Amino acid sequence: MQAPNATHPESMATEEEPLISNLDLFLFTLIAGIVIYWFMSRKKPEPIPEFKKLDTLTRETSFVEKMKKTGKNIIVFYGSQTGTAEEFANRLSKDAQRYGMKGMAADPEEYDMAELSRLSEIENSLAIFCMATYGEGDPTDNAQDFYDWLQENGEEDLSGVNFTVFGLGNKTYEHYNAMGAYVDKRLEELGAKRIFDLGMGDDDANLEDDFVSWREQFWPAVCEHFGVEALGDDSSIRQYELKEHTDLNMNKVYSGEIGRIKSFENQKPPFDAKNPFLATVTVNRKLNKAGGRHLMHLELDITGSKIRYESGDHVAVFPTNDTALVIKLGQILGVDLDSVISLNNLDEESNKKHPFPCPTSYRTALTHYLDITHPPRTNVLYELAQYASDPKDQENMRKMASSSPEGKALYQSWVLDACRNILAILEDLPSLRPPIDHLCELLPRLQARYYSIASSSKIHPNSIHICAVVVEYETKTGRVHNGVATTWLKNKTVVDNGHKSTVPMFIRKSQFRLPFKATNPVIMVGPGTGIAPFVGFIQERGWLKEQGKEVGETVMFFGCRHENEDFIYQEELEEAKKKEALTGLHVAFSRDQEEKVYVQHLLRNHKEDIWRLVHSQNAHIYICGDAKNMAKDVQTAFYEIAEELGGLTRTQATDYIKKLMTKGRYSQDVWS
Numbered sequence: 001m002q003a004p005n006a007t008h009p010e011s012m013a014t015e016e017e018p019l020i021s022n023l024d025l026f027l028f029t030l031i032a033g034i035v036i037y038w039f040m041s042r043k044k045p046e047p048i049p050e051f052k053k054l055d056t057l058t059r060e061t062s063f064v065e066k067m068k069k070t071g072k073n074i075i076v077f078y079g080s081q082t083g084t085a086e087e088f089a090n091r092l093s094k095d096a097q098r099y100g101m102k103g104m105a106a107d108p109e110e111y112d113m114a115e116l117s118r119l120s121e122i123e124n125s126l127a128i129f130c131m132a133t134y135g136e137g138d139p140t141d142n143a144q145d146f147y148d149w150l151q152e153n154g155e156e157d158l159s160g161v162n163f164t165v166f167g168l169g170n171k172t173y174e175h176y177n178a179m180g181a182y183v184d185k186r187l188e189e190l191g192a193k194r195i196f197d198l199g200m201g202d203d204d205a206n207l208e209d210d211f212v213s214w215r216e217q218f219w220p221a222v223c224e225h226f227g228v229e230a231l232g233d234d235s236s237i238r239q240y241e242l243k244e245h246t247d248l249n250m251n252k253v254y255s256g257e258i259g260r261i262k263s264f265e266n267q268k269p270p271f272d273a274k275n276p277f278l279a280t281v282t283v284n285r286k287l288n289k290a291g292g293r294h295l296m297h298l299e300l301d302i303t304g305s306k307i308r309y310e311s312g313d314h315v316a317v318f319p320t321n322d323t324a325l326v327i328k329l330g331q332i333l334g335v336d337l338d339s340v341i342s343l344n345n346l347d348e349e350s351n352k353k354h355p356f357p358c359p360t361s362y363r364t365a366l367t368h369y370l371d372i373t374h375p376p377r378t379n380v381l382y383e384l385a386q387y388a389s390d391p392k393d394q395e396n397m398r399k400m401a402s403s404s405p406e407g408k409a410l411y412q413s414w415v416l417d418a419c420r421n422i423l424a425i426l427e428d429l430p431s432l433r434p435p436i437d438h439l440c441e442l443l444p445r446l447q448a449r450y451y452s453i454a455s456s457s458k459i460h461p462n463s464i465h466i467c468a469v470v471v472e473y474e475t476k477t478g479r480v481h482n483g484v485a486t487t488w489l490k491n492k493t494v495v496d497n498g499h500k501s502t503v504p505m506f507i508r509k510s511q512f513r514l515p516f517k518a519t520n521p522v523i524m525v526g527p528g529t530g531i532a533p534f535v536g537f538i539q540e541r542g543w544l545k546e547q548g549k550e551v552g553e554t555v556m557f558f559g560c561r562h563e564n565e566d567f568i569y570q571e572e573l574e575e576a577k578k579k580e581a582l583t584g585l586h587v588a589f590s591r592d593q594e595e596k597v598y599v600q601h602l603l604r605n606h607k608e609d610i611w612r613l614v615h616s617q618n619a620h621i622y623i624c625g626d627a628k629n630m631a632k633d634v635q636t637a638f639y640e641i642a643e644e645l646g647g648l649t650r651t652q653a654t655d656y657i658k659k660l661m662t663k664g665r666y667s668q669d670v671w672s
Helices: 009-014 022-041 054-061 063-070 084-099 113-121 141-152 178-189 207-226 323-333 362-369 378-387 391-400 405-417 422-428 436-442 484-490 528-546 570-578 599-605 607-617 630-646 650-662
Strands: 074-079 103-106 126-134 162-169 199-202 240-245 277-286 295-301 314-317 340-345 449-452 463-469 472-474 480-482 502-508 522-525 554-560 584-589 620-626 666-671
Touching: 063 103, 063 113, 074 084, 074 141, 084 103, 084 126, 084 162, 084 207, 113 141, 126 178, 141 178, 162 178, 162 207, 178 199, 199 207, 207 405, 240 436, 295 484, 295 502, 314 463, 323 362, 323 422, 323 436, 340 436, 362 436, 378 391, 378 405, 378 436, 391 405, 449 463, 449 528, 463 484, 463 528, 480 484, 522 528, 522 607, 528 554, 528 570, 528 620, 554 599, 570 584, 584 599, 599 607, 599 630, 607 630, 620 630, 630 650, 630 666, 650 666
Parallel strands: 074 103, 074 126, 126 162, 162 199, 522 554, 522 620, 554 584, 620 666
Antiparallel strands: 240 340, 277 295, 277 502, 295 463, 314 449, 314 502, 472 480
């Protein structure tokens, strides 16, 4: 036997002594670590930070500094959703020159409004606010931050600041001119001095007339306050100068993009009003079975866009004008529509360098960027009058732009009532042939159109549905007027000449929301295309039921003309009723009997159920559709139900419904 501690000779031969022992390795690593730590932890000389010059920073957000630099003393802020308030602001800023003053129009979103208190540093300065009201008494998107600032800064001292406000609203809405009235009241509370009365324009009547009448009295008040006089110069004042391009690389020419050039070819999120997503049209079908109208359902594919939406949100689309109208304009003015041009602001310090994306062609400008179908406002007629070779035409155009009763009546009848757009005016006034660049400067921008989304993202996360009726009617001059957006959407076939049809779009968030608690009942009232958001609501309530959630009663009041013609979404509604996603479906066919029946009549017929849901079960009420008649009649029906079944007086019933509105239990998504 071999002893346990015996040593093998072959083992001794192979185990040689290593050159570096483990101890040596440990000590070497320790010393190296200490040296590295010493080098790393030594205090290095701190680099001097590079600061941008302060004047560069303030120039970006300080309207006061910009006014000082450019010698301006009047600033016109605008809160605009559809472009009208911005248009009015530009007109007022141009007016200032006629009184020896210098004005600038400004988007409050682009400036630090906390600088308002510094306006008194400029002699004879004045802030004018053209503020539109949006939705249910809300500020426009670009005025939201300014509105928040006014609310949150109660200690702000605006003494020494001169101001006036012109509000843009619509009397058919519950909160008529709420934003204009709030800004006017709040600025006075903060110490600012009102130099002229609040103006209120009503888009349901004649907004242009209201603005012109207010403006005619406003400027004399300004002259009196500041001790200045009108210069008597009524000549046209150009804001932009024309530059024609002959050898420009076409990759640098705008072809319909809203913001970044080539953005439709190279799409990059996030998508919004300045960077719309090009959605593919996957469905475009006619909804009504018969009748003279065309009601349509479109589906837009948003796969890969990262766009998110909720039931009740709005989809905005950027339409284009009818090609035939654009060609006619080019022919009547005798211009090459494919000429590439830029209109450059004569005021080099202005944030707005061009009236629309430039450089571009006249064809692109008239197709994608300018509104050529809306009757032109009086300032456009005034500016164009100089180009009429017939003195009688000149006289009538200037008369229509005046504030005289005769002029207003002529503008109302010849332009507004007759629905004459710029092409019709040029056709009916053969002596009027303005240069196309000046016409392009004067025409307003073609605006995005908003539609209530007719789908739920719970069911259709990659698709947005639109429900709309094509606008088409004959005017008093015998011309056919086609709605810009609805005609354009109607022609968006799924495949057009082998290419997929696309729609530039973005989402606008809404407050029109289902209750947070699914157990709350909902009452939906939406005749015609007012059904759109409720298609999404019903889809979502059905999805919640399928998930095993407890869902409250879901009741729909719909209205159309004839059951066999325009009972749109009939199959979807009846299927939802069968699956109990819809617990009540009441439809008014207004013209299927001798006496017309509308949704408000059905509400009264089901008053006991409605009062039980509203008063005892915290139901949420939703109204969508026409603001002028339907929404008011429906609200009156709710007043009457509260009176009769709640034992309230009309005043108490009105307060009751208003409290529901305040609590978010009576919501409206209406249009006029």
